[in-house]
Amino acid sequence: MTPRAPKVAVIIVAAGSGSRMGSAEMPKQYLNLAGKPVLTRTIEAFVQSDAVRKVLPVINDKHETMFADLGLNDAKLLPAIFGGADRQTSVFNGLNALKDEAPDIVLIHDAARPFVSDELIGKCIQTAATFGGALPALQVTDTLKKANKDGSVEQTLDRMAHYLAQTPQAFKYELILKAHQSAATADTSFTDDASIAEWAGLNVKIVDGEPNNFKITIPQDLDRAEMSLATPMETRVGTGFDVHAFEAGDHVILGGIQIPHTAKLKGHSDADVGLHTLTDALYGAMADGDIGQHFPPSEMEWHKADSAQFLEHAASRLRDRGGRLVHLDLTLICEAPKIGPHCEKMRQRIAQIADVSMSRVSVKATTTEKLGFTGRKEGIAAQAAVTIEVPVKD
Template sequence: MRTAIIVAGGKGERLGRDGGKQLAHIGGEPVLSHTLRVFDACDLIDAIVVVTDPGRVAEYGSVAVAPVGSAKVVAVVPGGLSRSDSVRSGLSAAPGSTGVIVVHDGARPLVTPATIAGAIEMLERDDECAGVVVGHPSYDTLKQVDDLDVVVATPDRATIWSAQTPQVFRAQAVRDAYEQAAHTGWTGTDDASFVEHAGGMVRVFAGPRDNVKITVPEDLRVAEALLQAREGRAGMDSLRVGTGYDVHAFAEGRALVLGGVTIPYERGLAGHSDADVLVHALMDAIVGALREGDIGRLFPDTDPRYSGASSVGLLREVAALMRERGFRLVDADTVLVLEKPRIAPYREAMRAGIARALDVDVERVGVKATTTEGLGFAGRKEGVAAHAVALLERCRA
């Protein structure tokens, strides 16, 4: 079992905020809640112990822990006077079957599941390793100074890393290290230093530099901006674009149906269904965005069920498939390529009918037409082509 100990016992005095940094809000919820959500989402974490300010256990539990609704949280316990005391409290509350301990600052809400999992995997791959520290190489030149602020040394930054959390340990190694320190009175500045002092080998795992810790007020603004940037990237990841194209030849004795509207004309379009070339192109765009192939796979022209079928009716089926796959239409635009008939008188009716079939506002549907200036099959009035583009967005749960 792998247990995460989220240390959230600090009073946040440097933040200058009543309630401390753990309950300060970014992205509409407490910092600690953001942190818990990440650990809950990490598949390699089995249990979570939250360590809080000893005088505010119930408050932290109700305000920041309970709203997350994580089944992994096995305990919310009081911390101690120092960070090391708080970690000891968390170790005592960890399930007895825990083999790996992951210690993390509750005030580092921008950690990612991938970073947590990467550090755990590094530890578990190396039998000689007692611990792994997430951090990054120092990019700044560091100065060692004395009590008078005089520089006494400039360490080689090539050998210096900035340590962050999470810090991952074999459970017995970190328990033994803290017990040894308690007996000797030794104290360190982070959990890895306890394990190092006890003789354990600790490695470093390169994590992202935006794994910032909330300490002073400006850190909240930085974290908020980084969170918004991440959500923006996630929003882009949820978008899908599809393009569609279809062409049908004119045929005698058939009605001309374009965009779901029957248009008075001397000829219609040849096809297995009603041959609505505009709706076919739009369906192909949506199906393409869903990565479902094309409409020929969904509605093969060898299937008698689709003989003479209404393309708008098939569009409703595509819309249902889109919703089943967890997407919604953001926007669609289409263009008909033909010399005649004129489309302008019927354009708004086409938009309205398509919008109804897709169950979206008509402003999300565009329809237009163009000619080829007499060039090609469309210019020779042999048939009609249509192009479409559709933008889909994954629906939020």
């Protein structure tokens, strides 16, 4: 007969104030981490584990509203209970609250360790079921020193015999409950549950911890956590080129602005050769066709259309993909009109259309030294390079 899987409950210790984070108004377990509170991510890691039956949050009574605002709802999630003045008391409260559940194994986990893996959860459960207690830990890799109170080195320790403790720490429920009952009346302070188990004479085996299972304690830890959740991005560059001839008129539209001239540019839309070139470069960077595919000149809908909507469309498609527009570089090639006096207004308008900072837009001009059709003042050419970042898909 196949032995039944142990009944596993998890205590999430979330009653601390997180004073070392430096966030007086918001405890670290409720801080936003890539769009989701830290505590939500931690609880979800256990709720989603097939090996876990029940999850019990132990919270600070001053945080009741903040916890309710998380909106957590799952059949595995037990109603939160209040912790005590220190971690030891909070865990003891949690252990007592689980008596009706009568789990075989209990895991005790820090609320500020949101990256615990299902594999580590499984290893801790299996080890605790076999030996009575399990402690995930990382072996010290740097040279380990013991110092005097004045900061001078006293001794070099054997790093091979020293470990950095993590959670979840797992135990047979009845054993750790009795250990905590005894510790509650002892004149000894304990920093984690493994130390209570050691003090009570329980067998605690080390299992390999995980570097990514770090505890968010100081602001730099939150930055590291944000980076670990960030979507990998890749940089792409697209280029564009366009030409429009002159025809009778009294102004040209370039870079989204109107410039007085002795002719206008010929085209199906407003013939803004600058915006057309930038739009094509942006489509190219996304491998998303070209302006003619998205806005066919054969369709009257785009006759005399404002070319700003073309660049807006390309920029919106980039945002829809989770991408970011890094830089737009436009070069206008003509003998006339003079572009220099209008570059800043063009930059401002292009930045507005693409919804980026003006510092990300470059507009410049050159001539062909009176060679070719631009040298003969028959039209204007433009070329552009656009740099983007997009999520890595393959």
